[in-house]
Amino acid sequence: xxxxxxxxxxxxxxxxxxxxxxxxxxxxxxxxxxxxxxxxxxxxxxxxxxxxxxxxxxxxxxxxxxxxxxxxxxxxxxxxxxxxxxxxxxxxxxxxxxxxxxxxxxxxxxxxxx
Amino acid sequence: xxxxxxxxxxxxxxxxxxxxxxxxxxxxxxxxxxxxxxxxxxxxxxxxxxxxxxxxxxxxxxxxxxxxxxxxxxxxxxxxxxxxxxxxxxxxxxxxxxxxxxxxxxxxxxxxxx
Numbered sequence: 001x002x003x004x005x006x007x008x009x010x011x012x013x014x015x016x017x018x019x020x021x022x023x024x025x026x027x028x029x030x031x032x033x034x035x036x037x038x039x040x041x042x043x044x045x046x047x048x049x050x051x052x053x054x055x056x057x058x059x060x061x062x063x064x065x066x067x068x069x070x071x072x073x074x075x076x077x078x079x080x081x082x083x084x085x086x087x088x089x090x091x092x093x094x095x096x097x098x099x100x101x102x103x104x105x106x107x108x109x110x111x112x113x114x
Numbered sequence: 115x116x117x118x119x120x121x122x123x124x125x126x127x128x129x130x131x132x133x134x135x136x137x138x139x140x141x142x143x144x145x146x147x148x149x150x151x152x153x154x155x156x157x158x159x160x161x162x163x164x165x166x167x168x169x170x171x172x173x174x175x176x177x178x179x180x181x182x183x184x185x186x187x188x189x190x191x192x193x194x195x196x197x198x199x200x201x202x203x204x205x206x207x208x209x210x211x212x213x214x215x216x217x218x219x220x221x222x223x224x225x226x227x228x
Contacts, residue, residue: 004157031214040123040220041220042204042218042219042220042221043158043204043206043218044218045215045216048214048215050214058215059215090157090158092157092158097214099146099163099165099208099210100163100165102148102160102163103150103158103160103216104160105150105157105158105159106157107155107156107157108155108156108157
């Protein structure tokens, strides 16, 4: 089944404790992206990657890191999480960067930082 | 600044009645337009898109959307609502020129009452 998977689905952590949220897609997609969803703000893009070893900042990159060493994986790293990073996070992928390509989303990771 | 507006936080419709979820945008040129749906505790799913051509676009689950260039709108519609249509709906826009990123609306919660 074609899908985007994220792990963990739920995470409660404390301020300053490094964490990684994994994202993997099995569709051989070139483009991958991380978003955070907060009430009333819609989706805001954190980072995106147009291919292996190519990443770029989105609208809200502060406090996050990403890497794209393999085409299928795009982990999101929070080196020192803070309470304002409490949010619902989505990973997405698409076949390419052209507008004809819709994005496929993972199920989401709900992160709480205390 | 480029933006997407979904003027209603919530829309309530009786089952069997037609529904409309509104989206307007402030983006230069003729952008590409998308609708995504998010069911509870799920990731976003692509519904439909407008790239070019006929202003009325048909998508998944009986939804359609009408592109209106003069009003810069892309309203989502369905002739007869189902209770299972209850979800969070997001409009997204991508400029034709300059960048690959989507500009997202804040989302509209659609509640279909039996």
